[in-house]
Amino acid sequence: MADRLHVHPVNPQSRLIDKAAAVLKAGGLALAPTDAGYALVWGLESKAAEERVQRLRELDSKHPFTLLCRQLSEAGRLARLDDPAFRLMRSLTPGPCTFILPASADLPKRIKNSGRSKRRDIGIRLPDHVVTRALLEAMGEPLLSTSLLLPDETDPASHEAEVVAERWLRWADVMLDAEDCEPGPTSVVDCTGDAPEVVRQGFHPVAL
Template sequence: MLVRLFEDNPNDREIRKIVELLRNGGVIIYPTDTIYAIGCDINSVKAVQRVSAIRGVKAEKANFSMICKDLGNIAAYAKVSNEEFRLMKQYLPGPYTFVLPATSKLPNVLMNRRKTIGIRIPKNFIVQAIVEELGGPLLTTSVKATEGEVEEYITDPELIHEKYNRLVDLVIDGGYGNNIPSTVIDCTGDEIVVTRQGLGEL
């Protein structure tokens, strides 16, 4: 199924339908402020395993990230120092992924060997509305073009739908996406390090 939503004013009724699908273990593809992403409710083990299968990895090795509603939502799932909180407050919402030590409240299916989790708060009203209605974080992993495919598979929602419609329950068409991923900032060591330079500038 392909659903069209407008980023500046997403339809409330459609948002509620999408969230009902997520609560029932659905997997969706949705726009962010960078690349289109595959996601599900982080508390649905079967859905997380489906996303892992789509990406061709085991959940515990996938290093998935999650989208939170706001900074207040993060502390339940990740340990944040005062310095890191100030940095996140400065740059979020925006095209950044902050990698932080995970807390014991993170669902086991998402706990990788490093016991870390990537945190995102994208500047996109569609995904913000979904997370707000869901009342909890949304798993996120970028839709990537496989080798030999043109870049449009990342940016064009209709082409994404053609490729993934048998693998996911819903694709949200929020207009053309970006083809540059988020900037990844690792906050798990002694120093804060940019491990991937993406769309966001520090």
């Protein structure tokens, strides 16, 4: 039975954040609130948790997952940021925006090679939700994440905590329940070309 931890959405209790982090460090799968709906999150080295997500969402091994980072310097170790991309990310983060960026040579080996032919780009987010940011701090490293979207669904309906718990808690090991959060999806900005391009406008649209 998964733990549903009721955390304060503004001042999350450190003992509950640490409890969720311990689950993730042990290879578990968590439901966490973000600034664009709840998301499934797991540790960088947790291949078993990632395989659970792939089975649940019926995704193949080449499906890209998004990396959640605490700050730009952390993102800069995982991706190659040229000056335009750095300035853009600085202006839009933290916030509900995913950036597609060229992968760095320092990308963790499992992420680079796990079922993918040498990933050349990655998706990175710096979420603006105090609970998830606290979880990232407790982990001391980025987390992998994916939206709450089952096969054949187009609307994840993932911002209401009670709905998320009812539909998803059975498949996770822990949920950080911080009440309802902002809806998604995120906006997506592709920074791998000659100039940044918005390839999806999210619940909070962005202008470049």
